[in-house]
Amino acid sequence: MAAIESPSNPLIRQIGRSLEERTHLLLEGEKAILDAVAAGASLDHVLHDDSVRPGRLALLTSTRPRLVSRAVIERLAESRTPQHLIAVARRRDVPSAEILGRPGPVVFVFGIQDPGNLGAIVRVAEAAGAAGVVGAVGSADFFHPRAVRGSAGSVLRVPVSGKVSFEPFAASAREAGRSICGAISEGGDNPFEMPIPERSVLVIGAEGTGLPAGAYRYLDRRLTIPMKSPVESRSTACCRMSPGPRRPAHARGSQRRTRAQYAW
Numbered sequence: 001m002a003a004i005e006s007p008s009n010p011l012i013r014q015i016g017r018s019l020e021e022r023t024h025l026l027l028e029g030e031k032a033i034l035d036a037v038a039a040g041a042s043l044d045h046v047l048h049d050d051s052v053r054p055g056r057l058a059l060l061t062s063t064r065p066r067l068v069s070r071a072v073i074e075r076l077a078e079s080r081t082p083q084h085l086i087a088v089a090r091r092r093d094v095p096s097a098e099i100l101g102r103p104g105p106v107v108f109v110f111g112i113q114d115p116g117n118l119g120a121i122v123r124v125a126e127a128a129g130a131a132g133v134v135g136a137v138g139s140a141d142f143f144h145p146r147a148v149r150g151s152a153g154s155v156l157r158v159p160v161s162g163k164v165s166f167e168p169f170a171a172s173a174r175e176a177g178r179s180i181c182g183a184i185s186e187g188g189d190n191p192f193e194m195p196i197p198e199r200s201v202l203v204i205g206a207e208g209t210g211l212p213a214g215a216y217r218y219l220d221r222r223l224t225i226p227m228k229s230p231v232e233s234r235s236t237a238c239c240r241m242s243p244g245p246r247r248p249a250h251a252r253g254s255q256r257r258t259r260a261q262y263a264w
Helices: 010-020 030-038 055-061 070-076 096-100 115-127 145-150 166-175 213-218
Strands: 024-028 043-048 085-090 106-109 132-136 160-164 179-183 200-204 221-223
Touching (some): 024 030, 106 115, 106 166, 115 132, 179 213
Parallel strands (some): 106 200, 132 160, 179 200
Antiparallel strands (some): 024 085
């Protein structure tokens, strides 16, 4: 089969539309692609330039790779210097009501705009046995390539739901028998001494701003991770969840900070 040279090729334009319309997600690099296959994702397309030998990948993914020009890779990829191999898979957005019905705590995030931080949160949520992660309007896309990389593939396994309004979600959480706990910078319960229950929702605020004012009236509990002075906050991605009391590690400096701290 001849290589696809032009970014204006009908197939490439069709793939571009599916990414723009967010019906599909882009996977960059062999590891991300193989993580997706291991998670049960079905790949619609696997594209590579002439620096890649596709035989092994075709065997592992059961999808026939297509040879394309470097210009095509650069047209579709998000990164400025993309890898030589990309794939396209259908997104798996799960309704928030379905996530609330699953066992384990649910994480709700407000305004986490860095895709890498969002991916790291999903990764920790999976490690802690969370039911899923829900994002408010204004948060990054769970399936942004950097979120997929930052999660080490967790967003392909953990149920996630984006662009969810908090008020009706909080009402549904209460109806589902879940308590709502919010992470605040000071004055809250120490989650290492008073862990939150499994049937709960943990609400995390955005970098720098914390929870929006309107969210506080929905909280059943407020949580604060104790830290040594003068540190007041940690990066959103620097978080820990535990089923019982644990001593938190000393906070470390970070260029990006947030009031969102949590544990269970």
